[in-house]
């Protein structure tokens with residue numbers, strides 16, 4: 215049985231069909247990338263898996279268990295963690311406390327324990343701090359972990375977000391554009407980090423515009439265009455697929471090359487179907503400062519049913 219199975223997923227916002235029949239599965243410790251131009255429906259798919267949006271129709275199961283209808287916190291408790299396209303760190307909190315917030319999912323303590331500062335409370339708090347240090351070491355954070363998260367350089371904030379997600383001890387990690395806004399050296403480190411996370415036995419679904427990274431790290435690539443799935447296969451097959459080249463890359467075969475690791479494709483001309491011109495870096499840099507500004511609903515509302 216697959217770890218994650220998405221079958222015939224459909225999501226509409228009023229008249230807009232954001233996802234139109236997406237199906238893919240992810241095995242344990244597998245890396246699957248979801249690519250497509252701006253507005254293709256990638257983040258919406260993440261939001262459906264993590265319970266932020268309720269799909270209009272279709273099935274999403276984790277080890278056979280239906281996810282739609284569960285709250286995001288319940289889905290997180292089942293072993294699904296994510297990072298966001300626009301960082302969502304608590305900018306005013308310390309780096310360490312941001313990651314401790316991830317570990318708290320695992321703490322066994324009651325409100326009474328916390329109020330009375332029982333030995334159990336102190337023990338679990340200590341364990342939580344040790345875990346946070348462990349994950350910050352794992353992601354290779356260089357900055358001051360006792361300082362404000364919002365003061366960290368951008369690339370370090372990205373690592374901190376991943377550390378926080380890992381502190382939840384997920385079986386499935388959804389990474390939404392982890393390399394956006396990173397320089398070449400940071401991207402290489404991100405690639406290495408993704409592989410090390412996989413080596414822990416964690417499955418990863420990756421949304422990423424950097425084709426070099428996608429082609430290098432993915433075992434399978436799912437391609438979305440205008441909400442429709444147009445390909446699902448091995449990277450070497452997908453990059454040669456005429457439908458992908460035509461629909462996603464506008465016939466620019468060079469853009470699928472990826473050997474340099476630097477090619478970024480956000481759609482034929484960088485304009486999403488909602489008419490907004492974006493590039494991953496610029497979009498994410500705008501959120502620098504740490505608190506992350508993106509609301510799940512781009513128009514302030516979420517899909518059919520929002521838990522955000």
Ligand SMILES: Nc1ncnc2c1ncn2[C@@H]1O[C@H](COP(=O)(O)OP(=O)(O)OP(=O)(O)O)[C@@H](O)[C@H]1O
Pocket residue numbers: 227230231232250251252253254255256257258259299486487488492510511512513514515516517
């Ligand atoms: N809450 C919402 N309300 C209305 N429309 C939405 C909402 N969320 C997403 N959409 C629309 O659904 C479509 C898919 O958006 P989505 O953000 O999933 O695309 P994406 O592939 O992740 O794009 P990008 O690469 O720019 O992040 C877009 O047309 C977007 O404007």
